[in-house]
Amino acid sequence: MLKRNFIYSFILIISIIAISSCRSNLTDLTATVNSKVSLKKPYLILISLDGFRWDYVEKYKPLHLTNFINNGVKAESLIPSFPSKTFPNHYTIATGMYPDNHGIIGNSFYSNKKNVTYKIGNREVVEDGSFYGGNPIWIQADKANMVSASYFFVGSEADIQGIRPTYYKIYDGKIKNETRVAKVLDWLALPEKERPHLITLYFSDMDDTGHKYGPNNDKELKKALFDLDENLGTLFKGTKATGLPVNIIIVSDHGMSELSTSSLIPTESIENDSLFSAIDNGAIVNIHPKKGIEIDTVFKFLKRKEANFKVYKTENTPGFEYTPKNEDWGTFQLLPDFGYYFNKRNRITSINKKKIKRIGVHGYDPKYKDMHGIFYANGPAFKNGFVVPSLKNIHIYPLMCEILELEISDTIDGELKQIKSVLKPINNSSLNEGKN
Numbered sequence: 556m557l558k559r560n561f562i563y564s565f566i567l568i569i570s571i572i573a574i575s576s577c578r579s580n581l582t583d584l585t586a587t588v589n590s591k592v593s594l595k596k597p598y599l600i601l602i603s604l605d606g607f608r609w610d611y612v613e614k615y616k617p618l619h620l621t622n623f624i625n626n627g628v629k630a631e632s633l634i635p636s637f638p639s640k641t642f643p644n645h646y647t648i649a650t651g652m653y654p655d656n657h658g659i660i661g662n663s664f665y666s667n668k669k670n671v672t673y674k675i676g677n678r679e680v681v682e683d684g685s686f687y688g689g690n691p692i693w694i695q696a697d698k699a700n701m702v703s704a705s706y707f708f709v710g711s712e713a714d715i716q717g718i719r720p721t722y723y724k725i726y727d728g729k730i731k732n733e734t735r736v737a738k739v740l741d742w743l744a745l746p747e748k749e750r751p752h753l754i755t756l757y758f759s760d761m762d763d764t765g766h767k768y769g770p771n772n773d774k775e776l777k778k779a780l781f782d783l784d785e786n787l788g789t790l791f792k793g794t795k796a797t798g799l800p801v802n803i804i805i806v807s808d809h810g811m812s813e814l815s816t817s818s819l820i821p822t823e824s825i826e827n828d829s830l831f832s833a834i835d836n837g838a839i840v841n842i843h844p845k846k847g848i849e850i851d852t853v854f855k856f857l858k859r860k861e862a863n864f865k866v867y868k869t870e871n872t873p874g875f876e877y878t879p880k881n882e883d884w885g886t887f888q889l890l891p892d893f894g895y896y897f898n899k900r901n902r903i904t905s906i907n908k909k910k911i912k913r914i915g916v917h918g919y920d921p922k923y924k925d926m927h928g929i930f931y932a933n934g935p936a937f938k939n940g941f942v943v944p945s946l947k948n949i950h951i952y953p954l955m956c957e958i959l960e961l962e963i964s965d966t967i968d969g970e971l972k973q974i975k976s977v978l979k980p981i982n983n984s985s986l987n988e989g990k991n
Contacts, residue, residue, distance in 0.1 A: 587721045588748045590700035597936060598801040599958050600739065600754045600794070601692070603648070603708065604783070605641060606762025606917070607807035608770055609633070609927040609945075615777045619788035620931070623805070627933030628941040628977040633948050635809045637874035638839045638918045639926040641762070642675055644808035644948060645709035649755075650689035651952025651967035655881045658688040659709070661836045665843055667882050672834065681726075684714040692952060693720040695961045696753045704742050706735045707757035721751060732758055732786040740793040743801070753959060756790075758783060765811035765915035770925070772913075791933075802934030802958055806951060811915040812925035814896055816907065818863070821900040825860050825889065834885070837896050838918025839874075842887035850886050857887065864891040874920035893919055936978055943977060950974040 609632035612620050635644045636653050642662045643654040654660045663674045666686065673680045680686060687710050693703040697718050704722040705711035711723050722742065724730075735756060742751050764772075764779040787805075794801040822835045831853050834841040844853045857866040870878050872888040891897055896916045906914070919926050930946060936958050949969035956963045957971055957978070 587697055587700065587702050589702050589750070589752065593699060593701040593752060594747055596701065596752055596960055597934075597958055598743070598752050598754075598799050599934075599955060600756060600790075600801060600803045601648075601708075601955065602756045602787075602790075602803065602805045603645060603758070604761055604805060604807045604929065605757065605759045606765045606809065606811050606915075607929050608761075608765070608810035608925065609929055611761065611776065611780060612929070615773075615780050617780050617784035619784045619791060620805075623787070623791060623803075623933050624931050626939055627931060628937045628939075628943065629932075630930040630943050630946045632810075632924065632927035632945040633806055633930040634921050634927055634945055635948055637876070637921055638836060639809040639921055640836055640838075640918045641808050642709050644928075646687065646689075646691070648806055648808070648948050648951050649691040649693075649708060649710055651949055651964075651969035652689045653877060653949065653968050655875075655877065655879050655884075656688065656968065658686060658881065658883070660881060660883055661834065661839070661841070663834050663836060664841060664883050665832065665834050665885070682712050682714070684716065687713055687715045689967070690964055691715060692955050692961075693753060693755070694718050695956060695964075696959065697721070699959075699961050701753065701959065701961070702749060702751045703753040703755075704739075704751035705755040706738055708755035711755060720753075720755070728759060732760070732783065733789070736786055736790045736793070739790060740797075743794065743797050743799060753955075758786070761807075762811075767914070769813040769913040769915045770811040771813050800935045802936045803932065804951065804955070805929065805931040806948065807928030808948075809917045809928050810924070810926045811917050812893075812919065812923065814894065814914055814916045816903070816911055816914060818895045819898045819903045819906070820863060820891060820895055821903060822897045823900050825857065825864075825897075827856060830856060833889075835897050835899070836918055837898065837916060838891060840889035840897055841883075841885040842889065843885040854887060857889065863895040864889050864897075874922075890920075893923055932977060938977060938979055941977060943974075946974055954978075 636647045640662050642659050646657055646659040650657045665672050673686055691710050694716060696703040703720040705720040706724050707726050711720050712725055739754055739756055760779045760783045764775055768775040826833055830848050831845055832843045844850050867888050869884045869886060869888055917926055950973045952967060953963045953969050953971040954974045
């Protein structure tokens with residue numbers, strides 16, 4: 556009896572270990588397989604180079620990206636949605652919707668419906684699909700029985716409508732670029748039914764470097780860019796070697812502007828916990844009056860504080876291309892003047908102790924070209940050596956749907972006609988031809 560109990564206990568322990576092991580790799584388990592129709596469709600890799608300003612390639616001339624652009628298409632710049640922050644714009648690219656409509660209005664924001672503050676460092680909220688509106692491109696793929704994969708992209712970790720990419724990774728910035736590229740090539744080497752036709756990939760190098768040193772530090776930016784360019788070169792070479800009709804779109808969520816650290820505004824200088832709560836996103840602060848507090852009282856208090864920033868009623872705030880209606884913005888917005896930025900006092904103190912004089916920031920009105928990012932594309936679907944004027948990032952989603960022959964929802968803000976000129980004037984069936 557004792558021996559039998561020992562055996563049962565041993566089996567139970569082994570089972571728990573096995574389940575735990577499987578759970579740690581759960582993101583690589585296939586839930587969707589390609590339908591017969593999807594098997595015949597092209598492949599698309601969407602790459603985000605966070606914080607990659609519109610002029611970096613022309614300025615530093617990285618080899619692989621330069622060749623990629625010369626043999627493909629580019630926009631003069633990619634215009635972000637306001638505010639020009641990371642999470643709102645990545646999810647706009649993924650959905651074709653303005654932040655006001657898809658709901659991810661900032662890297663941090665207060666959700667009135669949930670009575671909780673969404674913060675990008677909070678894994679629980681980041682992975683909560685109920686925060687994310689719209690139909691991100693991987694959901695459109697899943698609905699069409701098309702396998703998708705994501706090596707990081709905003710929203711890809713969340714169970715949006717109960718759906719995630721077929722293969723996905725929980726974000727870990729420590730994972731090397733080489734590992735990410737190798738996994739993408741592994742995915743493309745899978746058997747047909749399991750092989751993703753849509754892959755998203757994310758690199759933070761240029762954003763990290765730009766924030767730390769500012770966008771005018773040629774030495775540091777060039778080093779980061781050339782290292783990243785080598786990773787991209789490996790990916791380009793690897794995808795070409797597959798012989799598959801792989802299209803690649805490279806974008807960034809925003810650009811970067813240099814800021815003197817003497818122009819940082821302590822967020823605490825405008826706070827008043829008895830009147831309102833403030834959600835600070837650096838280049839925009841959302842103001843939510845407390846229950847029972849007259850909004851005029853809040854407005855007058857903030858107007859008296861104005862110094863290198865301005866107070867606006869949300870519906871009158873400059874930067875938006877529409878009248879914002881999402882209640883999560885709050886009643887008022889504080890916008891620092893261009894060249895100023897809100898930050899916590901302890902962070903400012905830390906910067907001053909380190910004698911840091913210049914950093915990089917973003918989030919401002921996209922009318923400032925420093926906020927603009929990139930749009931480059933190459934592959935059998937795209938023209939060669941073709942340049943288009945600056946375009947809005949809301950239009951990338953319908954372009955991806957067109958390439959993958961997915962339904963384009965009529966609820967999005969983007970329009971295919973605004974970007975379709977980058978495609979070759981050929982039948983969709985021709986998109987399945989391999990690269991020349």
